[in-house]
Amino acid sequence: MNAKITLNAPLVVSTDPVTGNITEFHSIEDFTTGCIDERNLKVKPESYIYSELPNYNCEECTVLPYVNPEQLSEIVGYAVKGIAKKYDTDQTPHKEIDSKEVSFLIGKAGVFASNTNNKYMPYVLGTDNINLFVKLAKAGESVVLHNDIDEAYQIINNGMPETIFRMMVGFNLSEQNQDLFVQVNDSFKTLPPNQIKQFFLDKKQQIEKSIESDLLIQPHAEGEPNQDATPQDWGELLPLSQSETVLNPYPIHALPPLAQEAVRAISEHVQSPIAMTAQCVIGAMSHIAQAQVNAPHPFNAHGEPCSLFLLTEGQSGSRKSTSRNLADQAIIKHERKQYEAYRQELEQWKSGQAGLPKKDREAYCAENPPPNDPSTLYSDITLESIAGLFIDGVLSNASIASDEAGQFFGGHSMKADTRNQALGGYAKLFDDGFVERTRSKSNLNGSGRAYDVRLTFNLQGQHEVLAEALKDPVLRGQGFLPRFILTIPENLAGTRLQDAIYRNKNASTDHRLIAYWTRCEYLLDDCPQVKAEHELHNGRYVLPMNDEAREIDAAFYNMFEELQGKGKRYEYLQAFASRASQLARRLATVFAYFEGLQWIDAKTLKGACEVVKHSLNEWAMYAEIEVKAESDAEKLIKWIAKKCNDQKTDRIAYSNVQTSCPRPMQKNKNLLEMVIQQLEDSHYIKIESIGRTRYVVIHPFLVES
Template structure:
C-alpha cells in the first residue's frame, strides 16, 4: 500500500535498552521499514514502540494496518496487539523478566484494512471477525474489518471501484445483502493460504449464478412463492414512517447494553412510574452524571488531566408523560441528601444570626471574616440564570451543580435564553461543559472573578411544543450548545397505563424493590465520598483522577470514532449533522467515565465503553429524526419511494437499477446531490437497500411494501 504521510513531530519512537539509542519516526513509510514485517503482519525484532511501556519489546506482536476510510489504498497507522516482553539487559543472553498483554494504535485513526490497493483484485471482502481478518490478510486477500458486518460492506461499497466484486464473510449473516454473504466455520481456519483464494473465487461464481437465476426465476413479485416471501421478509425490519409528524416515534433505548444495577433501576422506574423506558434511562444517567462529575474526569487524548465528565441530557415527553415522577423516584437519595444539608444550613444560619446580634457593631466586620455567614448548600436547581450560577461558582457557594427540570420551557424560554443574552449564555454554558471553567467581568461589581474545576449536569425534560422551536434554532445548533446534549424522544405510552389490583399493591412496596434499593444505596455511598485534594503553593485544590480506557475499550472507542466520522461524509446519514456527530466520541468517553465510576471500576472497560457508544449512537439517531422536523409538506424522500413503488409494480419486480431509478425519479431529485440523501433516508428507515448484481448497483424494495 502507498504510505507517504509525513508528521511534523515524531509519531513513534523506539529506544534500544542496551545502547540507549532512540529512533524517531516521522512518516508511516519509515515506521513500516523500521518496525513492521508487512508480509507476516507482525512487529519486527527489537521494536520498543509502545509509549506506555517504552522498555518492553513488542517483537512478534500482530501489526494490523489502519487505512484512510475515504481512501482505502492509503495506510495511515497500525493497530498493534499481542504480548510485549521486558528483559534484564544486564545479563547475556538477556533474560525475560516480565510480559504484558498490549493493544494500542500508532499513527492516525483509521479503519482496519489490508491489500485494498490492487486495482485488479477479483473481489474484496468485508468481515466483523478480527481473527478471520488476520487470516485473510496474511493470505493476501483484500479485506476490511468493522465490528458491524453491514458497516464493513458499506465501507467497501463506497470505497472500492464498481468493477470489483464485493462479498462479506463471517460466522453470523448480515442484516442486509445476505445473498452476498459467505458463511464460514472452524474448519475454514485450517485452510492453507493457497486454497483460500480458490475458495472465494468459487463462492463468487456461486453468488453470481444464484443472483442471476433469482432474477430470471423470480422477475415478478406477485409470482414469488409464499415460503420465499417469508424468507425475504425475515431479513428486513419494518419500515419506519417517513412522515415528519410521526418522526417522534423512536428506536428502542439500548438499555440492554448498560450495567446490571443501572439497567434494573431504569426498568423498575419505568414500571412503577409507567413512563417510557427512554425517559427513565435519561433520568438515571443524569443522576449518575451529577454524582460522578465531582469525583472523576473523563479521558482526553490531548490532555493528561482529562476533561470534565459531566453530561447534558434532554428528553421529550408530553403533558402527563410522567416526567416529574421519573425524576422524583430516581433522584430520591440525592434529594434526601440535599434536604439534610439544607436543614443543617438553616440551623447553622439561625445560630449565626443569633451570635451576630451579640457582636458590637465596630467589631462586626472582623467577626464576620472570622465567622463567615453559612451559605445555602443547594446544588440542584430547576430554574436558575447563568448569571446567578456563575456568581455561585465564583464565590465558592457551589462546585457541583445540576439543572434538573421537568419543564424545559423554563430554561429555553427563560430570561437567560432571550435576545442578546442568549449568545453570551451559550458561550458560558459551553465553556463550563468543555473546561469546567467560568468567568465574570462586569463594571462596578463585587461578583467578578473566575472559577475553576466547576461541574454542571443538565437534565431537562419538556413537551414537544416547547422543544421543537429550540431544537431547530440555528443558533443553539450551530454554536454547539445542542450538540453537547444526549437526546431521547420516546413515543408516548398514554393509553397503555392501566392499573390492576396487583399493580396497586406492588406500587405500595416500590421503595423496597431491590432493583431500586441497590441503585439508591450506591448513590448514597457516592454522596458520602469526599473529593480528593492536592496541596500546592496556593493551598488545597481539587484532584480529579482520570478514568482511563482499557486497551480493549480504546480500540472500541477508535472504531466508534471512525464510524461517526465516516457517516459525516457527503451523502451519508450525518452529512448535515456534523456538529452532533463530531462530538459523539467525546460524549461516549464522558458517559463511559461516569458509568465506570458508578460501577466502582478502576478503568473504563470494554463493556462500559460499548454501553456508552450504544447510548450516544441512539442519541445521534434521535437528533437525525429531529433535523428536519419543522417541514410539514411531503418530503422528497416520500416522493422518491412513491416513484420506486409505482415503477416496480408496473414492471412486476422488486429491484431497479440505481442509474435507471435516478433518471426516472421526480424532476427535482434527478441529480446525485439531491437523489443520494433521499436514497440514504429510505435505507435508514428500512424502505430499500442496495445490492450489487453483475457489478451494477440495484435498489431493492422492502417486500413488506409490495405485499
C-alpha cells in the same frame, strides 16, 4: 465566472528570466486573465508559473479548469499538464536547453468543467472522455467531465438551473438516462468547431421530440389513462409513513447492572417510557460522579469533566417529574440533610451577632463569614446566577434538572440579546469546567473566574416546546445542542392501565430501587476514600481506559469521522457526530465510577458508545423527518400525480422526474432512488421501459377520471 478572492500571499508568481520582472497573481481571476488562453485551454507565452521549476516556461501546457461542484459557474483552480521548457536566455534566439514533463494544480481542485458560466446556454453536456471534453470546450460548448458518465449527469443536475437542458455525450452508452445520451463515433473527432453547436442543437430537438412521441404512441399515455390497468394488478396502497418509522430503542443493557434495574423499576412504578427513566438515572449518576472523577482526555493528563448534558422529549403527562424524582431521591435526601445542617449553622451565626454593636458586629462577620447554602440541584437558574455561585466559591458542582425545558429555552439567558454569551458560557463549563463573569466598572462585585467547576444538565420538555429549539441553527451551529445526549421516547398514553396488582406495588420497598439508592448514598457520602494510586487534580482523579477500551475508542472515533463525509449519514450533522467519542468517554467514566471500577474497561465503553449512537440516531431522525412537514415520498408522489393529471396521462419520463422533481430529491441521486423504491414497494408507482426511455407509471387510483 471566477470568484475574485484576493489572497494575502500570492497564488502564483511568474518571473521573466530575461528582464527579471516578477508578476504576482493574487486571485484565480487575475491568474486566468494573465496566464490562461481560455479558448484553447493553453498556458499563455512567457508564463513561469510552476513553483518547483520557476525557470521553466509552461507555455502551451494544457490547462483544464476546476469549478465549484455546488456552483458550476465558479472557477476555483486549474490542472496544468504538459512539457515545461528551460531556455538559455543569453542567446538570441533563446535556445532550449532542458524540458520536463509537469503536472500541477493552481488554486483548488473541484469538478472539471468549461464554459458553464454562460447565462444563455441552450444546453449543457456531460462526458466521460477527456478528449471529447477538450474538443467541446475549445468549441465553446458548456461541458462537464467525470470518469463516470452517469456521475457527470448528476453533477450537471445538481449544479445547473432547471431551465437548462441536460445531455450526455460519449463513445460508450450510459447505464442510466439513455434517452438523454448522444453517442458519437470517431467521425465526430473531425467535426469542425463551427458545426459542433448545430450538431447538438439538432440532437436536443430530436431528444425532445422522441420523449414526446414515446408518450403519444402509447394508447394510454396521453388523453385517456390506461383503461386496462386495474387496482388489483397493483396491490393495496400502503401508508408512506410506514417505511419512515424507524424504531430506535434505548440501549438500557448498556447501563451498569444496578442502574439498569433501577430504570426498569422506575418505569414500572411510574408507567413511564424506559428511555425517559434511563436519562433520569444517568443524570443522577452524572451529578454524583462529576464531583469526584474526570474523564480521560487524549491530550490532557488531568482529563476533562465527566459532566453530561441530557435532553429528553416527553409529552405532557408522560410522568417526567415523577421519574426524575425517583431517580434523584438519594440526592434529594442528601441535599435536604445538608440544608438542615446549613439552617442550623445559619441560625447559630445570626445568634452570634445578635445584640452586638455595629462595630463589633462587623468584626464578628469578618471573622465568621456566614455559611453557604449547600444546594446543588436547580430547576430554574440563569447562567449569570450560577456563574456567580461558582465564582464566589459557594458551588463547585451543580445540576440543572427540569421537566419544563421551556423555562430554560425561553428564559432570560436564551433571549436574543444575551443568548450567544450564555451559549458560550455553557460550552466552556461543559468543555473545561471554567466560568467567567465580567461586570461593568460601576458594578465590579461578582466579577471573576472559577476553574474546575462542574455542571450537569438534565432537561425534559414537550415536543411543542422543544421543536423550535432543537431546530434552531444558532443552538445547533454554536455547539450547544451537539453536546446533549438526546432521546425521544415513545408515547405510552392510552396503555398505562392500572389493575389491583399494580396498585399494591410500592416503589419505596422495591429491592431494585433500594439497592440503587443505597449505592447513590454511599457515593454521596464524604467518607469514601480514594485509592492511593490515583493522582488528584483539584480533588478529582482521572478514570483511565484500559488497552481494550482505548482500541474501541479509536475505532468509534474513526467510524463517526467517516460518517461525516460527503453523502454519508452524518454529513449534515457534523457538529453532533464529531462529539461522539468525547461523549462516550464521559458517559463511560460516569458508568465506571458508579460501578466502583478503577478503570474504564471494554464492556463499559461499548455500553456508553451504544447510548451515544442512540442519541445520534435521534438527532438524525429529527433532522431528516421531524423538520419536514411531509415526507420526501409524500412530496414526490404528489408532484408526480399532479404532472400526470395536468397532462392527462398515467406516466412521466424518469428523466423528467430526475431533473424537475421537488428538492432535495432533485439534487440527490441516491435519495431519489431510495424514495422511488419506497413508492414502488408501497404500490404507488411502477417503472416501465419503452425503447430506451424509462417511465414512472402511477397507480390507477391516483389518475383523475
